Amino acid sequence: MERTEFKHIHLIAIGGSIMHNLALALHDQGITVTGSDDEIFEPAKSRLAAAGILPGQEGWYPEKLDTRPDAVILGMHARPDNPELQRAREAGIPVYSFPEFIYEQSKHKQRIVIGGSHGKTSITSIIMHVLQHCGRLFDYAVGAQLEGFDRMVKLTEDAPIIIIEGDEYLSDPIKRIPKFHLYHHHIGVISGISWDHINVFPTPEIYREQFRIFAEMTPKAGTLIYNQDDEQVLLVAVPRNPADIAYTGYSVHPHSIQHGKTILHTKKEGDVEIQLFGEHNLRNISAAREVTKKLGIKAHDFYQALKTFKGAAKRLEKLGENDSSVIYRDFAHAPSKVKATTEAVKAQFPQRRLVACIELHTFSSLNKNFLPQYSGALDKADVPVVFFSPHTIAQKRMEMISEEELKTAFQNPRLQVFTDSAALQQYLVDMNWQNTNLLLMSSGTYDKIDLEALTKAVL
Template sequence: MEKEIQHIHLIATGGSIMHNLALALHDKGLKVTGSDDEIYEPAKSRLAVAGILPEQEGWFPEKLDAKPDAVILGMHARPDNPELKRAQDLNIPIYSFPEFIYEQSKDKQRIVIGGSHGKTSITSIIMHVLQQLGRKFDYAVGAQLEGFNRMVKLTDDAPIIIIEGDEYLSDPIKRVPKFHLYHHHIAVISGISWDHINVFPDPDTYRDQFRIFAEMTPKAGTLIYNQDDEQVLLAAVPRNPADIAYIGYGVHDHSIRNGKTILHTKKEGDVEIQLFGEHNLRNINAAKEVCKKIGVKAHDFYEALKTFKGAAKRLEKQGENSHSVIYRDFAHAPSKVKATTEAVKNQYPQRELVAVVELHTFSSLNKNFLPQYAGALDKADEAIVFFSPKTLEHKRMEMISEQELKEAFRNQSIKVFTDSAALQEHLTSRNWQNANLLLMSSGTYNNMDLGALKQAIL
């Protein structure tokens, strides 16, 4: 892709990462057009403010008659999309999101953070540190981060790009994992725990995607990996250490004092941070190793880390009083649910923990996958599972019974709710003296009023 490209058209421009890419390209001064059959907030307002919101929702092949210099195809589009077909007929170059990011960063050092869990947090820690130090860098991350008005930034002069490397498919045509297409120089594998059963039907197939990712590390490249994860070791065990730097990491040395996490360091002494949980203490070490490779001194890393509050919806504090805290977390995959539940309980061992997880994704609602949740909520004093029967109907999946969920979680004491109003009533009516609430979901609990819930509890 040449630098003089002027006009880009995005198919499925309303997606979370796609609309951020559209905004980033608009920021660069390029002409940006796009289409989507559904555009929700905040994408709708953000595109409108930039003046690049499509006039109508839907697909309009005639838009391609203007012959844009390139088309970017979002994963949300179907293979038979009429705009895609017109672009193919007109021989317009078509890129998936990761292919386009690679094309725009060929002259940069590419740092790709992969893993079933932790990749957003690791990426955001690195970005926060570099921003605090005034370093120039581009990025592509899967969450809105405090201090950054975009999830994507592409410039001509930044020497490096930090990329959250999702293992899910790049687009509906090539069906290649995104992180295989960035061609990293430095890679991180934070953990491997089977997910996306609709694409990777068994754990071995899923792990193979990370093996391929690891093997794509070039000569003189670096692979930073979670040395305590058995699946990571199977996928990324050092194969050619003479050519590649392999750096293993574990949990950062620490202690917990009065609900605060204190890092112990050799040269910087004790460092109080705002993050907590064993998984985040691994994420910190992964980010530290990346920063070290790109010239960040340990002192500067820890100073910047003190002000890092975490990524949105990753153990995000919703509110607190003298005896209760409410956290919201994006966790929905089994490993994430387990790690997040344990983190909150370990941080406040003297308080009851009410943990609520919503089963919302194709994998989490699949009866063949459900046993992966065994023990995931065991650390909670009250464990609650919510799902909407409408979601199952929409995905054309078999209904799940309460007993099937109890057996899958291997926890006969879990409470199961399928109605958000009933769940909200249950939560608001219980005693919250010396008790914390943890809400885990990539969805909305079928539009449960979280603001009213917070007000009732606190």
């Protein structure tokens, strides 16, 4: 199946995290890239400028479509009534969402798609790290900046496989189909299902249904690799046609924790010390191992590669440490991720106090109907802290949350609640950090707290 050749592509909402990486990947191929956005932040701004493809000014300019590009790629951030989109349609220019375009460019490849409410970035990045370590040729699309990779997207003519992080969120503002339904995987992974994106999937059942559809899209002679410890996953990944499809369940990798280090126990390779930790990551490793087995990677090569894997950016990323404290930051914001990450740090350092701080920042996490999902999420923390910005709530036009409502939702009377970033920063700096670790969880910025300065002040 041949992929379509493009000479000129226009990206609507080029400044997005994955969209600007796609723009750079296309530019690397020698394709003429143009684009627009109503706001472009760092690092996208500098990276697009360095490649010479930063739009001259912010905003939407339908006349940019008069040059008749071969295709338009529509970012999720654009609105359905975007004037450039309307002009492209009037001119009959093909319009793709990000996942439709990735599929279009990888029709001739074996597609491996990693889905799940949590763990998908980590599993994808472990697979990519191992394949790179083994000198394998592969393309990829992943939702985080990974060490050893200068882009989040790579598309080439000759790579036989593509590794895709399969997000369940919507593909674009028009069709509103989950991204991972549009990649048409040969090998699919479901790492876990935990209700999220309440603004798009208003009930847990509707959310889970998206994963059932993904599981059933596994083709004949395809493979579905799934977390066999997750009850929600078992509802959608039950082997329906085992004669046609390989169903592979996975669990926590056998291991032990010794002096704050995680040691994997393997049959052929003996004990292997790794840099990752936490039960959720030990499941992610098992998932990645099952995928790499399918791709012909031997156990020895897998574990050798894993020794040097430090983790994806903002996934239990170490900001600093001294003899008695370590500071981690993590992208965790959904309830299941917050719980897993908090438990991981406490289990790794059981003798140390743990201050765990989460910022409620997303539409779901600030929604009063969704808040009870956080019940017990911070129970393993000695000092549980929640921060949210009233400004964010006002921006999203949502109802204000009280301290009591948060304590009830988290089922945790010890909860410390902050709505002012300066007060939170002062509270953390003034604390006694002897034999105490700090875990900062957010997909936001704690209302622009300088985490580097905070780390220095605490240590």
